[in-house]
Amino acid sequence: MPRLSVEELELSFGGIRALNKLSFAVAEGELCALVGPNGAGKSSVFNCITGLYRPSAGRVVFDGRDLLRLPAHRVAAQGVARTFQNLALFPRLTVLENVLLGGHLNERPGPLACALHLPRHRRAERALRAQADEVLALTGLESLAGNPASGLPYGTLKRVELARALMSRPRLLLLDEPAAGLPHGEVGELGDLIARIRAELGISIVLVEHHMGMVMSISDKVVVLNLGRRICEGTPEEVSRDPEVIAAYLGEAA
Amino acid sequence: MNKNVTRALWAGLLCLLALAPFVVGTVEISAFQKVVYLSVAVMSLNVLTGFNGQASIGHSAFMGIAAYFTALAVQSHGWSYWAALPASILVAALVGALAGVPALRIRGMNLALVTLGLGMVFPQLPIRFTEETGGTQGMPVDEPLAAPAFLNVSDVAWRYWVLLALAALVFWLVRNFRASRVGRAVIAIRDQPIAAHTAGVNVAATKIAVFAVSAGMAGLAGWMFTVANQFVSPSDFTVLVSINLLLGMAIGGSGTLAGPVIGAVFLHYIPEAVNGTGIDPVLTPALYGLILILVVYFLPGGAAGGLAQLSARFAASRRSPDEPGQAPPSTPRLTSSTSHP
Numbered sequence: 001m002p003r004l005s006v007e008e009l010e011l012s013f014g015g016i017r018a019l020n021k022l023s024f025a026v027a028e029g030e031l032c033a034l035v036g037p038n039g040a041g042k043s044s045v046f047n048c049i050t051g052l053y054r055p056s057a058g059r060v061v062f063d064g065r066d067l068l069r070l071p072a073h074r075v076a077a078q079g080v081a082r083t084f085q086n087l088a089l090f091p092r093l094t095v096l097e098n099v100l101l102g103g104h105l106n107e108r109p110g111p112l113a114c115a116l117h118l119p120r121h122r123r124a125e126r127a128l129r130a131q132a133d134e135v136l137a138l139t140g141l142e143s144l145a146g147n148p149a150s151g152l153p154y155g156t157l158k159r160v161e162l163a164r165a166l167m168s169r170p171r172l173l174l175l176d177e178p179a180a181g182l183p184h185g186e187v188g189e190l191g192d193l194i195a196r197i198r199a200e201l202g203i204s205i206v207l208v209e210h211h212m213g214m215v216m217s218i219s220d221k222v223v224v225l226n227l228g229r230r231i232c233e234g235t236p237e238e239v240s241r242d243p244e245v246i247a248a249y250l251g252e253a254a
Numbered sequence: 255m256n257k258n259v260t261r262a263l264w265a266g267l268l269c270l271l272a273l274a275p276f277v278v279g280t281v282e283i284s285a286f287q288k289v290v291y292l293s294v295a296v297m298s299l300n301v302l303t304g305f306n307g308q309a310s311i312g313h314s315a316f317m318g319i320a321a322y323f324t325a326l327a328v329q330s331h332g333w334s335y336w337a338a339l340p341a342s343i344l345v346a347a348l349v350g351a352l353a354g355v356p357a358l359r360i361r362g363m364n365l366a367l368v369t370l371g372l373g374m375v376f377p378q379l380p381i382r383f384t385e386e387t388g389g390t391q392g393m394p395v396d397e398p399l400a401a402p403a404f405l406n407v408s409d410v411a412w413r414y415w416v417l418l419a420l421a422a423l424v425f426w427l428v429r430n431f432r433a434s435r436v437g438r439a440v441i442a443i444r445d446q447p448i449a450a451h452t453a454g455v456n457v458a459a460t461k462i463a464v465f466a467v468s469a470g471m472a473g474l475a476g477w478m479f480t481v482a483n484q485f486v487s488p489s490d491f492t493v494l495v496s497i498n499l500l501l502g503m504a505i506g507g508s509g510t511l512a513g514p515v516i517g518a519v520f521l522h523y524i525p526e527a528v529n530g531t532g533i534d535p536v537l538t539p540a541l542y543g544l545i546l547i548l549v550v551y552f553l554p555g556g557a558a559g560g561l562a563q564l565s566a567r568f569a570a571s572r573r574s575p576d577e578p579g580q581a582p583p584s585t586p587r588l589t590s591s592t593s594h595p
Contacts, residue, residue: 050452076454088449090442092509101438105454111463114434115427121434128435168453 001064003028003204004049004172009058011044011228018044019055020228026172026204026221031194033207033215033236036225037248042208043085044228046174050082051075062172077105081170083161085177085208091150095141095160098149099132102167106131132167138200139163139193155186159193166197172204173197179211187211191218216240224248256569268422275411283414284482285522290417291478292518294424296502298471301428303500304508305437306464307444308357311496312369315376316469318491320346320476322380322387325395325486330386335399335481343473350469354462373496377488392487399481417478424471429511440464441509501542505549507556516557 002025011019019041026032034042047053049060051072060067090098107124114121136142139159179187191214198205209215216236224232226248299313320342327333357365380387387393401412431437442450447457502517528538553560
């Protein structure tokens with residue numbers, strides 16, 4: 001049984017069909033890339049999986065549970081974490097605090113324990129700190145932990161978001177254009193980091209990305225979308241040979 | 255600033271304030287009482303607006319509800335102030351929770367307008383029930399919060415200490431909460447509600463809870479008001495009071511711990527200083543406006559933010575005397591939607 005299966009998803013905005021009977025599946029530990037031209041519906045898929053959009057039909061089954069039946073804040077508890085295409089960080093918090101927020105559900109001292117500084121809260125903070133230190137080390141952010149998030153370079157902020165997502169110890173990680181806006185040299189590093197995360201943590205990853213070099217080098221499977229429907233699915237090699245993909249996305253062969 | 259230095263500063267301030275009744279006279283202590291309850295009131299707004307990003311121009315109503323509740327309970331129903339303390343906080347918090355419900359659907363300017371409605375309606379209530387409350391004339395409370403006889407201290411000093419202790423407790427709770435999982439979630443909702451959602455924060459429940467807690471804190475300030483003044487009137491809880499609280503928060507520094515104290519000092523002593531210089535007191539609002547514009551322009555973090563920046567510069571220049579102090583980080587916007595009131 002696949003870890004994530006998206007089944008016949010339909011989503012419309014006014015008269016525009018953003019998703020049209022879209023289906024795909026991601027196996028355990030698989031790195032699946034979603035590619036397609038702008039407006040193909042890639043980010044909409046993420047927003048449906050994480051409960052921010054409500055599709056009019058279809059199912060999103062994760063580990064046997066339909067995520068569409070859950071309110072948005074309950075999806076994280078199922079083991080789903082994501083990053084955003086345009087950064088969604090907390091600018092006035094430090095890098096460490098941003099990452100700690102990703103662990104909101106890992107330890108759960110209540111408001112009273114927090115306000116009264118009870119031992120339960122202190123234990124939880126220590127545990128969270130230890131987890132955050134691991135994630136910061138994995139993403140190479142240790143030295144920046146105390147910096148406010150605002151004012152850091154764009155590429156670093158992308159890693160902070162990645163670290164925040166990892167902090168929740170997800171079983172499914174959704175990465176929305178992690179390489180967008182990065183200088184060329186950093187794209188390779190990011191690809192390596194994503195591959196390493198997959199290898200070390202053994203989690204399933206869905207990657208939305210325009211940077212085809214990265215997609216082709218680290219993905220197990222590529223799903224190509226156009227105008228809200230799946231036009232092709234396969235290994236990177238298969239997809240790059242598919243005539244329909246070449247027509248829709250890569251442009252007609254010269 | 256170094257954590258220990260900050261802690262020592264707070265402890266020193268608290269000690270100084272606690273010893274004040276032995277040094278200064280009754281008039282000053284009364285003024286200090288006012289600064290203390292104003293600090294709590296500004297902090298209540300700071301929790302809602304500064305930390306959670308929800309605007310309110312209705313906090314005068316939460317204060318007024320608790321102040322009138324206390325006055326009526328003590329004067330007309332023979333309660334003790336101590337019995338009225340938890341009850342008045344609870345009543346204010348309940349009204350706050352109800353006021354928080356529309357905040358789930360509306361935000362920003364529209365939310366401010368809804369709370370403005372609350373702030374405008376409240377002063378009409380005592381007038382409507384003039385027989386019980388004295389209407390526009392106000393309502394004196396004969397019984398003071400008296401010092402226990404064995405302590406052998408004046409009532410004024412005792413009331414001041416009670417207020418100071420409760421305010422210190424509130425600030426300690428807010429400080430703990432700020433550095434905790436729940437506090438981070440509250441700030442996350444202010445900055446990026448969608449990201450907070452996806453991290454598993456129950457945004458709706460948290461926003462209502464923060465509204466209730468904030469209103470409860472404003473209620474505590476209201477209880478303090480009645481204890482300090484033994485008199486309540488509708489004119490003490492007009493919308494102008496809410497706006498002053500916002501002003502105090504902005505000038506002191508929203509989203510900080512020291513800001514509300516600085517803001518409260520400002521709110522009490524600036525009008526006094528204006529009187530002292532012989533300028534027509536009618537001009538006080540104009541002066542407020544001018545100061546506010548200057549602060550927003552030059553110190554967007556308020557006085558507390560400015561102090562933090564100064565001390566960071568000082569620390570940096572001490573580390574490396576040759577280099578100029580570390581410039582405050584220029585802030586490229588992380589998001590398109592973040593703005594702090």
